[in-house]
Amino acid sequence: MRAEHWLAPIRAAAEALGGPGLIASYVMRRGRTASTFDQMQANAAFTYDNALAGLALLVAGERRLAGRIGDAPRIAQAGDRRGFTGRGRNAYAPGRMTEPPKLVGWWDKAASQWLGDPYQTGTASGVLAWVMLLWAALDKAGSTARFARALLRAAGWLEVVRVAEGFAGGVPGDGAGRLGFVGTEENLDIDAAFSALGEKAPAAHALAFVRTMWNAREGRCDAGLTPAGARDPLAAADANLWPQIAAGMPERLRPAFRFVLARLGSRPGSGSVRGGFRASASAPGFRVSGSRARPSRNSRCA
Numbered sequence: 001m002r003a004e005h006w007l008a009p010i011r012a013a014a015e016a017l018g019g020p021g022l023i024a025s026y027v028m029r030r031g032r033t034a035s036t037f038d039q040m041q042a043n044a045a046f047t048y049d050n051a052l053a054g055l056a057l058l059v060a061g062e063r064r065l066a067g068r069i070g071d072a073p074r075i076a077q078a079g080d081r082r083g084f085t086g087r088g089r090n091a092y093a094p095g096r097m098t099e100p101p102k103l104v105g106w107w108d109k110a111a112s113q114w115l116g117d118p119y120q121t122g123t124a125s126g127v128l129a130w131v132m133l134l135w136a137a138l139d140k141a142g143s144t145a146r147f148a149r150a151l152l153r154a155a156g157w158l159e160v161v162r163v164a165e166g167f168a169g170g171v172p173g174d175g176a177g178r179l180g181f182v183g184t185e186e187n188l189d190i191d192a193a194f195s196a197l198g199e200k201a202p203a204a205h206a207l208a209f210v211r212t213m214w215n216a217r218e219g220r221c222d223a224g225l226t227p228a229g230a231r232d233p234l235a236a237a238d239a240n241l242w243p244q245i246a247a248g249m250p251e252r253l254r255p256a257f258r259f260v261l262a263r264l265g266s267r268p269g270s271g272s273v274r275g276g277f278r279a280s281a282s283a284p285g286f287r288v289s290g291s292r293a294r295p296s297r298n299s300r301c302a
C-alpha cells in the first residue's frame with residue numbers, strides 16, 4: 001500500500017501525457033513571490049527523475065506508461081537542436097515530447113531576456129546512464145529492440161567523456177567545454193548501464209574507478225576526482241548508497257550504508273530516514289535535482 005501511495009501520482013501524470021512525454025519534476029511557487037529557484041524549476045522535467053519514474057512504472061507492471069516516458073528521450077535524442085549524436089539533455093520542457101524537443105528556460109523580467117540553465121540544457125554522464133537503464137529495461141520487458149539504436153548512440157557518446165581514470169561528468173549547455181570531474185556516483189551509474197548492455201570492458205573501466213574511491217579510514221567512498229585531478233573527500237549520499245545495489249561491488253564497500261544512515265540522515269547519529277537524507281556531510285539542507293539553489297518553503301516535489 002505504501003508503494004502504491006507514491007506510485008499513484010506518477011501513474012496519473014504518465015496517463016495525462018497522452019503519448020510520449022515527460023513528467024514535470026516539481027510543483028513550484030509562481031507569480032511575484034517566485035524565487036529564482038522557482039523560476040528555474042517551474043517548467044523542468046528532468047530526465048533522471050523521469051527515468052526513475054519509468055522504471056518504477058515498469059516494476060509495477062505499467063509497461064505502456066513506462067514506454068511513454070522512455071520514448072520521450074529517444075525522440076529528443078534523435079532531434080537534438082544542435083544535431084548532437086547520442087547525447088540527451090538533463091532536462092526538457094514537461095508534457096508531450098515535440099520535434100524538435102523544447103528545452104527548459106524562463107523569462108527574466110529584470111534582465112528582459114530568456115534565460116537557460118547550462119546544467120538543465122547540458123548532459124551529465126550519470127543522468128544519461130539512468131536513461132539507458134530505462135531503455136534497456138523496456139526492451140528486456142517487451143522482448144524488443146525498440147530502443148536499441150538509442151542505446152547504441154548513448155553508449156557511443158559516453159565514450160566521448162571517457163578518461164584514463166573512468167568517465168568524466170559530462171558537458172554543460174550546448175557542449176562548450178567539459179565537466180572535468182570524475183564522480184564516484186556517475187561511474188556507478190555508467191557501470192550499471194554498460195553492464196545492462198553486456199558491454200563488459202567499459203563497465204569494468206567505470207567500476208575500477210569506483211573501487212579506488214573507497215575511504216577505508218571512514219568506511220565510505222569519497223566523491224571522486226576534482227577537475228584538477230585531486231581526490232575529493234566529500235562524503236556524498238549518492239556515492240555511498242549506490243554501491244549497495246551495484247553488481248560486482250566488493251563486500252568491503254557495503255558498510256558505507258551505515259555511514260549514510262548515521263551521518264547523512266535528517267537527524268545525524270539517529271539512523272533515521274524519516275525526513276530523508278542530506279546530499280553530503282557538508283550540505284546544510286536537502287539537495288534537489290538540477291540545481292544547487294535552495295528551494296522555497298512552498299516548493300515541493302511533484
